[in-house]
Amino acid sequence: MSRRPAPPRGNQGIPEATIARLPVYLRVLYACGEQGIATVSSEELAAAAGVNSAKLRKDLSHLGSYGTRGVGYDVEYLVYQISRELGLTQDWPVVIVGAGNLGRALANYGGFASRGFRIAAVLDSDAAVIGTEVAGHIIQGADQIEQVVAQHRVSIGVIATPASSAQAVCDRLVAADVTSILNFAPMVLNVPAGVDVRKVDLSIELQILAFHAQRRSVVRVSEDGRPSYRRAGPADQNGDAVATAGGVVPAAVPGNATQPQVTGS
Amino acid sequence: MSRRPAPPRGNQGIPEATIARLPVYLRVLYACGEQGIATVSSEELAAAAGVNSAKLRKDLSHLGSYGTRGVGYDVEYLVYQISRELGLTQDWPVVIVGAGNLGRALANYGGFASRGFRIAAVLDSDAAVIGTEVAGHIIQGADQIEQVVAQHRVSIGVIATPASSAQAVCDRLVAADVTSILNFAPMVLNVPAGVDVRKVDLSIELQILAFHAQRRSVVRVSEDGRPSYRRAGPADQNGDAVATAGGVVPAAVPGNATQPQVTGS
DNA sequence: ACGCCCTTGTGAACGTTTGCACAAAGTCGG
DNA sequence: CCGACTTTGTGCAAACGTTCACAAGGGCGT
Numbered sequence: 001m002s003r004r005p006a007p008p009r010g011n012q013g014i015p016e017a018t019i020a021r022l023p024v025y026l027r028v029l030y031a032c033g034e035q036g037i038a039t040v041s042s043e044e045l046a047a048a049a050g051v052n053s054a055k056l057r058k059d060l061s062h063l064g065s066y067g068t069r070g071v072g073y074d075v076e077y078l079v080y081q082i083s084r085e086l087g088l089t090q091d092w093p094v095v096i097v098g099a100g101n102l103g104r105a106l107a108n109y110g111g112f113a114s115r116g117f118r119i120a121a122v123l124d125s126d127a128a129v130i131g132t133e134v135a136g137h138i139i140q141g142a143d144q145i146e147q148v149v150a151q152h153r154v155s156i157g158v159i160a161t162p163a164s165s166a167q168a169v170c171d172r173l174v175a176a177d178v179t180s181i182l183n184f185a186p187m188v189l190n191v192p193a194g195v196d197v198r199k200v201d202l203s204i205e206l207q208i209l210a211f212h213a214q215r216r217s218v219v220r221v222s223e224d225g226r227p228s229y230r231r232a233g234p235a236d237q238n239g240d241a242v243a244t245a246g247g248v249v250p251a252a253v254p255g256n257a258t259q260p261q262v263t264g265s
Numbered sequence: 266m267s268r269r270p271a272p273p274r275g276n277q278g279i280p281e282a283t284i285a286r287l288p289v290y291l292r293v294l295y296a297c298g299e300q301g302i303a304t305v306s307s308e309e310l311a312a313a314a315g316v317n318s319a320k321l322r323k324d325l326s327h328l329g330s331y332g333t334r335g336v337g338y339d340v341e342y343l344v345y346q347i348s349r350e351l352g353l354t355q356d357w358p359v360v361i362v363g364a365g366n367l368g369r370a371l372a373n374y375g376g377f378a379s380r381g382f383r384i385a386a387v388l389d390s391d392a393a394v395i396g397t398e399v400a401g402h403i404i405q406g407a408d409q410i411e412q413v414v415a416q417h418r419v420s421i422g423v424i425a426t427p428a429s430s431a432q433a434v435c436d437r438l439v440a441a442d443v444t445s446i447l448n449f450a451p452m453v454l455n456v457p458a459g460v461d462v463r464k465v466d467l468s469i470e471l472q473i474l475a476f477h478a479q480r481r482s483v484v485r486v487s488e489d490g491r492p493s494y495r496r497a498g499p500a501d502q503n504g505d506a507v508a509t510a511g512g513v514v515p516a517a518v519p520g521n522a523t524q525p526q527v528t529g530s
Numbered sequence: 531a532c533g534c535c536c537t538t539g540t541g542a543a544c545g546t547t548t549g550c551a552c553a554a555a556g557t558c559g560g
Numbered sequence: 561c562c563g564a565c566t567t568t569g570t571g572c573a574a575a576c577g578t579t580c581a582c583a584a585g586g587g588c589g590t
Contacts, residue, residue: 011533013493015576015577016576017576017577017578018475018577020469020473022465022472022476023468023469023472023473024453024469025384027452027474028453029466040536041537041538042539043537048453049453051452052578052579054540054580054581055524055577055578055579057537057539057540058577058579060538060539060576061538061539061540065538065539067537067538067539068537068538068585068586068587069536069539069584069586069587070535070536070538070585070586071536071538071586071587071588072538075537080407085476086472086473086476086479087475087476087478087480088472088475090479092471094471099532099534100370101366101369101370101374102370103376104353104366105365105366105369105370106467107366109366109367109467110367111451111467111468112468112471112574113272114532115468115472115533115554116468116475117471117475117538128400133533137446147465154416155478155553156471156475156478168420171346172442179476179478179481180474180475180477181476182467182471182474186292186376187292187311188289188293188315190315194481196477196481196544197473198470198473198474199590200465200467200470202371202376202377202447202465203288203292203373203376203377203380203446204285204288204289205356205463205465206290206359206377206382206421206447207287207288207351207353207380208284208288208351208463209421209446209461209463210351210353210381210382210421210445210523210589211287211350211352211365211447212356212445213351213352213357213420213421213444213461214351214447214583215352215356216459216461217445220469221350225374233287243537247422280546280547281546282546282547282548283547290569306566306567307567307568307569308567317548317549317552318548318551319548319549319551319570320548322567322568322569322570323547323548323549323569325568325569326568326569326570330568330569332568332569333555333556333557333565333567333568334555334556334557334566334567334568334569335555335556335557335558335565335566335570336556336557336563336567336569337566337568338568382533437588485565486573
């Protein structure tokens with residue numbers, strides 16, 4: 001925002017892109033542990049996580065030198081280190097606002113309660129659902145936000161309300177000292193500096209998919225349509241461009257003859 | 266991930282980062298249209314979308330020169346252009362696999378049906394829910410995947426199953442010629458090249474939030490704890506690092522004295 | 531004890547994304 | 561019709577992220 005001429009930037013230095021991948025590594029490591037695997041090489045771990053092995057090593061190197069050359073990484077030890085770095089060794093109470101279809105789905109989501117996160121409360125403003133039970137939690141009124149947040153020391157809030165009330169809920173959460181918000185409402189939240197907002201937006205993801213799908217069907221017209229459908233390494237799952245190696249789409253919709261009216265002029 | 270010495274790449278040249286933001290602009294533009302606003306400047310649009318105005322202009326410039334200098338962008342025209350670029354002017358049938366809490370939430374999600382996407386079918390493998398209705402759709406058996414995909418020319422599939430069956434469902438979708446997959450299951454899907462996978466993962470988002478929250482609480486110990494809570498411009502909502510406005514973040518975390526037990530050895 | 535072989539950790543090159551700053555280009559009032 | 565003002569579109573440089581390639585380091589067989 002404001003100019004930073006010579007930012008001292010005490011940023012202790014883990015790149016944001018790395019942070020976003022650590023949870024994926026962590027999940028794979030848990031799976032390894034459950035399989036009884038004691039050590040993994042960067043190559044194996046990278047393949048399972050769907051990334052380049054050099055990237056994985058660089059990511060892990062930001063945490064420290066926790067690997068053993070010639071062997072790999074100790075699964076259990078690495079799990080601990082990543083967990084600590086992400087702050088998962090402490091308990092994070094979470095409040096879910098909005099007990100509609102989505103809110104209930106979230107409350108029932110198993111991976112929620114596990115690994116450090118704990119649902120402190122589920123709130124809603126609809127009197128019809130207040131008092132009913134979801135995933136072992138009695139739904140409380142939305143007017144309890146401040147009290148619940150203070151009582152459980154909540155610092156993470158999940159907004160699963162309609163877009164129309166998302167900003168109001170967000171404001172109340174922020175006023176109650178919640179500094180991390182996960183927003184499922186399809187809108188851009190306005191928050192003060194120092195509050196961290198992440199959004200999960202089905203509609204946006206679908207539109208990105210549609211773009212690639214459309215492009216694929218157009219590109220297919222080009223030469224060299226080798227229909228090789230070989231099972232390659234896992235395509236990048238982090239939103240990078242599609243590989244479009246041998247894109248064999250049937251005969252879907254070329255009809256863009258609908259040249260539109262230019263409204264202005 | 267084979268080497269690509271000289272990728273012919275018919276990439277017509279819209280950066281991936283831009284594609285990811287276009288849906289946000291589109292949503293803001295729709296909101297403007299509903300408010301009766303006819304034209305917007307890049308500054309206004311950028312503020313509403315939570316991005317830098319220069320970035321917005323550069324993004325839009327990739328689609329063409331659709332603005333008018335000294336005035337701004339015509340809302341309706343820009344909506345059309347972005348929609349066309351994203352491929353939203355055509356109809357995208359979508360199949361949802363998994364009718365649990367999440368699948369039902371998705372099926373009921375309003376923004377789904379609107380703007381180009383249409384639910385072709387909702388499937389599940391649980392005999393207890395097959396035949397019941399969700400959001401106007403009779404839930405069909407998961408063994409109908411191939412038939413439904415072929416019949417409705419589905420090219421986008423949404424996986425809302427437990428992680429344990431996600432890969433199997435994915436394989437069947439891919440075999441049935443679905444080339445775009447939105448994965449809600451908490452796992453990395455393995456797909457052939459040419460298939461586009463995007464993932465939405467609550468657990469990962471929470472862990473990223475936890476990391477920032479943890480860092481913030483450590484940083485707070487530092488000097489200059491000015492509790493200025495002024496309402497600033499919308500903090501970046503795309504997952505970038507938290508602004509932490511006054512955050513000078515100096516001597517954070519020297520305490521790595523807690524050298525843990527090395528399990529192996 | 532020694533040397534081979536495997537894997538990590540990282541320097542350096544490359545590509546992508548962001549943000550500034552400004553010229554080009556249009557509108558609008560007089 | 562003209563000049564002042566506003567806003568777009570973009571060249572450029574810095575920041576950020578990815579990938580390659582390889583030296584450093586450690587285990588393991590002999």
